[in-house]
Amino acid sequence: MINPLLKGIAPAHPGAILREDVLPALDKPKTEIAALLGVSRQTLYDILAEKQPVTPAMALRIGKLLGNGPEVWLNMQRKYDLHAAERELANEIAKIPTLSAA
Numbered sequence: 001m002i003n004p005l006l007k008g009i010a011p012a013h014p015g016a017i018l019r020e021d022v023l024p025a026l027d028k029p030k031t032e033i034a035a036l037l038g039v040s041r042q043t044l045y046d047i048l049a050e051k052q053p054v055t056p057a058m059a060l061r062i063g064k065l066l067g068n069g070p071e072v073w074l075n076m077q078r079k080y081d082l083h084a085a086e087r088e089l090a091n092e093i094a095k096i097p098t099l100s101a102a
Contacts, residue, residue: 038061
């Protein structure tokens with residue numbers, strides 16, 4: 001069930017969560033985090049800047065590093081992407097009828 005207090009609030013990009021909450025709590029330089037993840041600094045910076053999505057491969061890396069598994073990061077990205085698509089395609093989707101089986 002969706003919390004009614006959160007209704008209308010757009011889901012956060014997982015990069016924003018990493019940038020604002022996770023990395024400050026880890027108190028490690030971003031270059032070290034990138035090295036620990038086995039990715040380039042630019043890749044990490046692009047995710048933190050919300051220029052790249054968290055892919056399944058990146059979710060595996062982040063989930064392992066943080067010990068919370070890939071599903072957390074994939075679900076955040078899925079919710080973010082779905083919300084963005086709903087906003088972008090709202091007019092087109094509204095024109096599509098809903099069919100039901102006879």
